[in-house]
Amino acid sequence: MTAAPEPQEPRALWASGSSSVPDEKGGGLFHDPVMVEEVLGVLEGARAGNILDGTLGGGGHAEAMLSRWPRCRVLGVDRDPDAVERAGRRLVPFADRIRILEMRFDEAMDDARMKEKGLEGALLDLGVSSWQLDADQRGFAFRRGLPLDMRMGGEEDGESAADFLNREPEAELARVFREYGEEPRARRLARAVVRRRADRPFETSDDLVAVLARALGRGPSPRDMARVFQALRIVVNQELLLLSQTLPRIRDALNPHGVLAVISYHSLEDRIVKGSFREWSLDCVCPPGLPVCGCRQRAMGAPLFRKPRRPTDEEISRNPRARSALLRAWRKAA
Ligand SMILES: C[S@@+](CC[C@H](N)C(=O)[O-])C[C@H]1O[C@@H](n2cnc3c(N)ncnc32)[C@H](O)[C@@H]1O
Incomplete structure (x- = not known):
């Protein structure tokens, strides 16, 4: 990999x-x-x-x-x-x-x-407030090793980004990556997510980086990460x-x-x-x-x-x- x-x-x-x-x-x-x-x-x-x-x-x-x-x-x-x-x-x-x-x-x-x-x-x-972005445990901004959360309303506010990645069918993942992240390789990425979660559930941003790297065949750029993070934030919060x-x-x-x-x-x-x-x-x-x-x-x-x-x-x-x-x-x- x-x-x-x-x-x-x-x-x-x-x-x-x-x-x-x-x-x-x-x-x-x-x-x-x-x-x-x-x-x-x-x-x-x-x-x-x-x-x-x-x-x-x-x-x-x-x-x-x-x-x-x-x-x-x-x-x-x-x-x-x-x-x-x-x-x-x-x-x-x-x-x-x-x-x-x-x-x-x-x-x-x-x-x-x-x-x-x-x-x-x-x-x-x-959008989000600066402290939401800066708080590591909220998982809004991409930094290594942080939980995939992104719920604006905190832990009581529905499902986290990790829950979404671990639960949704492949077609829905692809739709969200495409429509909310404008991700050109949405289907490939969705397939990689489903393959990966069969082994081990998503927990942290590192898990997502690894899957992106596999789907893209290279290390994801900040722009690649931004697209996927945007898609997840939008869907998690129903923005x-x-x-x-x-x-x-x-x-x-x-x-x-x-x-x-x-x-x-x-x-x-x-x-x-x-x-x-x-x-x-x-x-x-x-x-x-x-x-x-x-x-x-x-x-x-x-x-x-x-x-x-x-x-x-x-x-x-x-x-x-x-x-x-x-x-x-x-x-x-x-
Ligand atoms: C860009 S900040 C607003 C900053 C604010 N205008 C100020 O002067 O500090 C966006 C805020 O909207 C909140 N927010 C986003 N979607 C919301 C929603 N559907 N209902 C209520 N608050 C929401 C976020 O939690 C965040 O605190």
């Missing part, structure tokens, strides 16, 4: 939207929020209203809103108990205007208080499914003129956001060629800008993990 070389700068591959910055409050690490000014710019209309931060993380975006806009109220949710704990500490000065809940953003849409009052603004900053199910629910919870802002970090997420915003903004969905419109659809709102916004070069040089961030925003009609 070909020996796997040590990948170079593996963390630089990750579309995380984060960087680690020192936490003055206790020596830990805070997540450095991306595109803060741009996010505040698009959510400006919500400055005196109710805002959902569906991916609270370390609370950086929430803190920016709460400190800049003294009349806004924020519902901050995150599926990661660690995030809830960190953001809770950070946001103590705003305790009278923020409610923090440990849950997924799709679950937050059932919150009675939010449903009653509606939202003036909402933010989804997808795309939850995103596509939750976007319309947030749209429905927005009050007139309310704005939904989404920061995505890879093309699969961005495709869902772009497609949803486009579909909600159509005045007519009749098949082309009909002489008269029969669908009676009316646009529910419009995107704030056509092309996604990106971080400035200055932000990327300060926070390289921001470099794949794409911000889109949509405003509900009156």
Whole structure:
């Protein structure tokens, strides 16, 4: 078997939207929020209203809103108990205007208080937080000898990446590698996974490196690893499914003129956001060629800008993990 070389700068591959910055409050690490000014710019209309931060993380975006806009109220949710704990500490000065809940953003849409009052603004900053990436036992970033976990909500949050590799049929493995990792050798890789687990179950990143090396006939590059890790992270956390199910629910919870802002970090997420915003903004969905419109659809709102916004070069040089961030925003009609 070909020996796997040590990948170079593996963390630089990750579309995380984060960087680690020192936490003055206790020596830990805070997540450095991306595109803060741009996010505040698009959510400006919500400055005196109710805002959902569906991916609270370390609370950086929430803190920016709460400190800049003294009349806004924020519902901050995150599926990661660690995030809830960190953001809770950070946001103590705003305790009278923020409610923090440990849950997924799709679950937050059932919150009675939010449903009653509606939202003036909402933010989804997808991806993972810097401490999730940096915590070895979480298994998000590729480093040698670490558990294959990747559950954003911790050990109670469904099955780990190792469970997935040890259980799924070959065809499903191939689909996930192909669709979520855009892996060109998905079938070959799936076959190698099934062959390997018949001997010994997957436990650590080293097991995956060995299988990739066998499937590729060479040591996997950081790019090869990134594709497979991306696929596993997406499927373990049901990221795309939850995103596509939750976007319309947030749209429905927005009050007139309310704005939904989404920061995505890879093309699969961005495709869902772009497609949803486009579909909600159509005045007519009749098949082309009909002489008269029969669908009676009316646009529910419009995107704030056509092309996604990106971080400035200055932000990327300060926070390289921001470099794949794409911000889109949509405003509900009156
Ligand atoms: C990029 S970080 C957000 C950082 C945050 N904006 C800040 O300023 O610190 C993404 C966060 O979203 C959380 N997350 C991802 N998917 C989620 C979901 N479906 N429901 C709730 N939280 C989710 C992750 O646990 C992670 O903490």
